Amino acid sequence: xxxxxxxxxxxxxxxxxxxxxxxxxxxxxxxxxxxxxxxxxxxxxxxxxxxxxxxxxxxxxxxxxxxxxxxxxxxxxxxxxxxxxxxxxxxxxxxxxxxxxxxxxxxxxxxxxxxxxxxxxxxxxxxxx
Numbered sequence: 001x002x003x004x005x006x007x008x009x010x011x012x013x014x015x016x017x018x019x020x021x022x023x024x025x026x027x028x029x030x031x032x033x034x035x036x037x038x039x040x041x042x043x044x045x046x047x048x049x050x051x052x053x054x055x056x057x058x059x060x061x062x063x064x065x066x067x068x069x070x071x072x073x074x075x076x077x078x079x080x081x082x083x084x085x086x087x088x089x090x091x092x093x094x095x096x097x098x099x100x101x102x103x104x105x106x107x108x109x110x111x112x113x114x115x116x117x118x119x120x121x122x123x124x125x126x127x128x129x
């Protein structure tokens with residue numbers, strides 16, 4: 001049996017704000033609002049369904065996106081142009097830096113609801129895409 005992730009719900013203080021933020025950074029298209037969800041679909045078919053909930057109920061999560069070198073350049077340029085604080089590490093001890101883990105590049109940044117977003121050009125362990 002083949003198993004793959006189809007969708008996940010991302011709790012947000014404002015679903016439209018968070019969806020537009022990530023879509024803007026990653027160059028994704030926002031899908032049609034469906035019930036309480038604002039969807040973003042990734043290239044591998046996984047849908048990120050942003051849902052608004054009270055901010056006090058949000059538990060920050062981590063979302064990592066594997067991108068090509070060219071996509072990294074474009075997304076990183078957007079991060080810098082928007083003045084988004086970014087880090088080389090998940091503990092946010094190296095602000096204003098990117099990492100070169102596993103022979104690629106990576107960067108962490110927070111979305112408007114405090115979720116840790118990460119873009120990487122190589123999967124962990126250095127395996128090719």
